[in-house]
Amino acid sequence: DPSKMSKVVKKVAKAYGASLVGICELDRRWLYSHRQNVLEKRYEPVEIPEEYKYAIALAFEMNYELIKLSPTHTGAAGPTSAYGRMPLTTGSLAQFIRYLGYKAIPMGNDTALSIPIAVDAGLGELSRIGILITPEYGPRIRLSKIFTNLPLVPDSPIEFGVWDFCMKCEKCANFCPAQAIRRGQPTDKINNICNREGLLRWPVDAEKCFSWWARSEGICSNCIRVCPFNKLSGWLHETVRWGVNNTPWLDSLFIKVDDLLGYGKQAEVERFWDS
Structure with a gap:
C-alpha cells in the first residue's frame, strides 16, 4: 500500500533525526549529468536506473542561536552539526527501505540537485537566496535525499508567499x-x-x-x-x-x-x- 508506506517512511525518517520529510516523483531534469572521479582526474556519467521513480527529500534544522552568530567559527557549528546528522539519518532510512525488499540510494549534495527535489516534495519554496525556505524553519535547514523504487504517494508543492x-x-x-x-x-x-x-x-x-x-x-x-x-x-x-x-x-x-x-x-x- 503506497499510502501506508509513505506514512511509515516519514515516521521512520523523523525517528532517525530528520526535521522534515517529503516525497515526490523523481524528475530526471534535476540529475547531474556527470560526477568527478578525483583520483583518476576524469568525469563519469551519472546513471540512475529508470526503476528509481521516487525521491524522498529530508530537511535538517540548524540551530537558531548558532546561526545568529554568523560569520564566526562558533556560528559555523550550526551548519556542520546539521551536516553531521545528515549521513546517519539518510543512510539509516535507505537501509530501512532495503530491509523491506526495495532499493534505495542515499545522497547529500551529490548526484542530483537537492533544492528542486525538496520543492517538488512540498518542503518549501525557492527564494532569492537560491536555497529552500520552509514554513517551519525558513532557510535554516540542510537537505539530503534518497532515490528508491519503493512505491510511494508523492506530496504536492506548496506556496506560502x-x-x-x-x-x-x-x-x-x-x-x-x-x-x-x-x-x-x-x-x-x-x-x-x-x-x-x-x-x-x-x-x-x-x-x-x-x-x-x-x-x-x-x-x-x-x-x-x-x-x-x-x-x-x-x-x-x-x-x-x-x-x-x-x-x-x-x-x-x-x-x-x-x-x-x-x-x-x-x-x-x-x-x-x-x-
Missing part, C-alpha cells in the same frame, strides 16, 4: 559579503558556469559565494541569519507568516518592522558562551 516576499526583500543580498546574491527581478538567464538557463529564479553567483566561503574558512551563513523567515515558532511570528501568505500587499511593512525590531543582527559570541 515566499516568492512575492522575496520580490520586495533584499536583506540577504545586502548582507552577503561576497555580493553573490542577485538584486532586483528574477531571471531565466545564467551568470556563471554553475547556473543553467531556462528556469525563472534568482541565480546565485556560486563562484563568488564559494570563493569567499573558502577564504573565510566556511564560517558564513549571513543570508540565512538575516532572512525574515528565519524565526522560531511563536504567536507573533506565526501571525506574520499568515500575513505573508494571505496579505502580500503588506510585505514591505513586514520587512520594515523586521528591521526596526533588530531581527537578523549578528549576535555576540561572548554572550552565547556566557548565557
